[in-house]
Amino acid sequence: MQYPPVEATRRRFLAALAALTAGLLMSAAPMQAHAADAAPASWRDPSTGRRIVRVDDTPGNYALYFNYNPFTPQGDLMIYLTPEGIRVADTKTWQTRLVLKAKVDRLLFAGPKTRTAYYTLRDAAVDDGGPFAVWALDLDSGKTRKIADLPGGRVEAINADETLLAGEYEVEPPPPEIARQGRRDPVTGSPAYSGTGPDGKPLSFAAAKGKWMADRLAARVPMEMYSVSIRTGERHAIHRATDWLNHVQFSPTDPTLLMFCHEGPWHEVDRIWTIRADGSQLTKVHTRTMVGEIAGHEFWDSDGQTVWYDLRMPRTSPTGWLAGRNVVTGEQVRYEVKPDQASYHFSKSPDGRFFSGDGGNAGKWISLFKPVVRDKPVPGLITPGTLESIRVADMSKQDYTLEPNQHFTPDGKWLVYRANIEGKPAIYAVELPEAR
Template identity: 80%
Template sequence: MHTSSITRRTMLSLAAALLAGTVPALAAAEPASWLDPTTGRRIVRVDDRPGNYGLYFNYNPFTPQGDLMIYLSGEGIHVADTKTWKTRLVLPGQVDRLLFAGPKTRSAYYTLRDAAVEEGGPSSVWSVDLDTGKTRKITDLPGGRVMAINADETLLAGVWETSPPPPEIARQGRRDPVTGSPAYAGVDKDGKPLSFAAAKGQWMAARLAARVPMEMYSVAIATGERKSIHRATDWLNHLKFSPTDPTQLMFCHEGPWHQVDRIWTIRVDGTQLTKVHTRTMAGEIAGHEFWGRDGKTVWYDLQTPRGGVTWLTGRNLATGEQWRYEVARDQASYHFMQSPDGRMFSGDGGNAGKWISLLRPVMRETPVPGLITPGRLESIRVADLSKQDYTLEPNQHFTPDGKWLVYRANVEGKPAIYAVELPEVPVLR
């Protein structure tokens, strides 16, 4: 049976079979593929069914072996084979939020929420075995979101608002279940409708100013025990564990980037709260932070000042060593990510340059201890996104073998998940 032909009755039957641990195997779907006419690279359309949703750029979608990628559709949780890009449905039914794949086990983590409960309200956290379909409840949450899983797969981490934000702020922060984007809207001082980007900025400023009390917490995967890590009226967001240190957590103070000291780390016991980047210029912004593959370096988008020179910046938390690679205007991206071998970066583009690209770092100076090492980025364009509406963020991911970039796009008129095959790139010497 092709998964797109599953009826409601069939889905209910499958859900019952899942609970009994007897889910039948579903036939894999054959993906369409072609060569990008601009770049010549092979593109695979992994899935374009309604409600398809790929994970945010810094959430891991791959099994530890790298053979499967998890994603969501209106039918439930799917996996795609990263060699053939054939897909199958693992968990039929409505899922509140697909979180990430386990770093040690062949599991996907997700949340369920009663239909009558608004986003951000009480929910439950579950895992599903990607091979058997067997599910396990981990814990109930009073509200908020789980955002991270640690390197040894013993802890989850999340945040919740211990007091609700003003209703209008809460309403605009809710995400559309199909696009994954909040429905930002607003008017200027003359009553004229704002663009999506301007409305988002207006909303973020209002949310920051509300000073909503929040708590960051951990959940033990084995027992479901929840512990407080940190409380604040700063807007806490973007939690991400180090990929190598199971006790170190990175998070951000969310808000308009020029108004916040954004990037921080903390230990799961609440100690060693540390600011990663200190602004030195009026209007300077830093954000969209992510861990390097070594688990010691934090990378982020730095602008000095906003709208000025853009840098892809790395800071080794252990040694203090820093790198700044200048980002050309047509290399600017919503998100950057580092390749599995640490040699390259990727960018998902923006309105100034609509591409999925490989970005090769080139140092301009010999490193000097105690000084920032400057450099630039060489672009290798792999997928043409000239028809992309960037209200849908591509959120690209390298496959663990480094041979593909997976991204989400609306270049064919509707959201879909794609994979582009990458070229061999020589190492610079």
Template identity: 80%
Template sequence: MNWMDCMSPATRRSALSVLLVLGAASVGAVPAVPASWTDSSTGRRIVRVDDSPGVYALYFNYNPFTPQGDLMIYLTREGIRVADTRTWQTRLVLKASVDRLLFAGPKSRSAYYTTRDAAVEEGGPSTVWSVDLDTGKTRRVADLPGGRVMAINADETLLAGVWETSPPPPEIARQGRRDPVTGSPAYAGVDADGKPLTFAQAKGRWMAARLAARVPMEMYSVSTATGERKSIHRATDWLNHLKFSPTDPTLLMFCHEGPWHEVDRIWTIRTDGSQLTKVHTRTMAGEIAGHEFWGRDGKTIWYDLQTPRGGVTWLTGRNLATGEQWRYEVARDQASYHFMQSPDGQMFSGDGGNAGKWISLLRPVLREKPVPGLITPGRLESVRVADLAKHDYTLEPNQHFTPDGKWLVYRANVEGRPVIYAAELAPTAAVAPSR
């Protein structure tokens, strides 16, 4: 006899109804296992993390992971979600209308984001919030007069951002706006014959016009504890791409934005406005340097260098403390929109381009023994991870190593729509390096 046999028929029917409801709720609460397969070109396991309409993953040098490495944040039209980096199952943390998802906290299990009134244009006043990724509890951090927050420091005490203290010309402002969910810009135009410009041509024309406008700007810090805002630096240079050192909470990297062959792009500054320092000086007509990012040591800045543009390409590193420099030659099919260093500092990743559509691991190999005071030359060996043959690079993949170094996460449209994928770095089949 079981326990239900002791009940009256009416009570038994009631109990069955409760069990059915609880069972349905339980089934609904179990996250779906994400689809996965083996990439036939690389032998690596690929997981489709999320293909929700408008799904958005963070820019390549914005941290999406909790300090413990177990959760990754991303954005959908519904709100902020997290993916479990062990299972790639996802859940909604915050159902809200989010202006921008910024980054995960380097110390706390939280995500930072901004909201703004629907009537306020992009770049106008906004509010910075944080949300606890375990409880969903939110905290108002600061109200901002305009611009956008771009960085958080190593001890999570300061945010940093920029804003245009005077507005740019309306047409420049319009084309510079990005969709807050998809990240897609509005670059467009026609040539002298009235023919539509390509995406790259329109972007180049817009960047030149924005640089020439010499719009007044301010770089500022915001206390995460009190919301107090302080000015760091004012200029009519186009200030962009702020990023704190991952180990030094007062050292901030930023760029002078614009057509790369017209600007000395990469700079550092202290949060009190002191020690404004140019990292790389151009020495060749047409030379470009950009897409800079911090090495894992928090002392080395890595960047894409071309001497000149379209010529020899190097993945270049400069240690700010010792002055050491490395230049790894990048082969044509290794050229990438973005590079990133692995958590152990031993490898790099590349997200490819039209000459080589791959998510790849790149192993640095020295050509010469290091000599004090001289640049150390080298090359890169490729290990292909994911085939992006069908990808349209107007959507940047923005790949990220998971903190344990076992996966590369990226966004691609190889299935005809933006999707977040994770590629496992331990191969499921023996695959030799391609170079």
């Protein structure tokens, strides 16, 4: 049948449109699968010129705290958490994949010897701080193994030979309002600090946190620090106190040496301590000598002997110190931290040549710091030094109620951190300068 020219043109158009629609429908699934496997978004930081990769911005993403190891022993994978479950990122390509689909209570750390992720599961009806189970996940096979059922609190550390876990719990619960504010939002990871001042006005986040910490310290809640055998699940008490016990960390080289803190307002506590896993050799690492002095956010050097911490004398001083004490020899070094170098957390590169800082409101940067010793060390005296800044990522849009908690990758080529610079929490990696 012959059609008029206009009608023929209309029919050819409709046929072409139908073919195009069919083609799009057929290709929709493959396109979606390809997008899921695509390389993550990356760009150059306009301020520093460094390459930035957005590893994951899934709502509810969670990257590990600065002193928890997220990397496999080979350095090829980084573990992190989303509401869907445990994921890994390839540290060469930053592509990610799901390795365990589960409602995980808390992702802990990667094993120092095996390709294992440790995590906890807690019944939805159990309050945060209540009983939970600790599990191990083989990152290659996906197989899981239950290690132990534990009475509460949290597991915070794994030892150097991957035979012991350690943590602490409240033997008796704190007052209800203190317990409520100490819980973290399961989506954002932020605590619920709140309160009113003497004038009846709402306190700022920082002021509310300070008040909560003072109230929690004053409550003198009985606590126990414990170890757990990874092989058998047996739990043993290490230390009992009504001090607020927190930040339990095994030495990365000595499998029986632990560091922990007396938590609370830093100017009211001698915070940093070490102890053996059998409960012996309880030792204070730093003693306050000035009213208002603070020391905290302590972490181990990779040598497993030196403890580093943020020191201010007093806390209102614009200048602080990144202080280190060798717990074997007693040697001390202090690097001056200028106001624009102040950071929520510091860390040290795997090769020991650099520190990193995640910045703060006085200087919103992810930075490398090159330590420079001022004077020749003298036995028995503190060695002073300075830090030379190398800025690598602009954090000017960061709301620091979300702490970046940066980590060096094991090859020292990237810093991984969490930020809300694009308006929502995401995990990022910044490539570090090669010639340093």
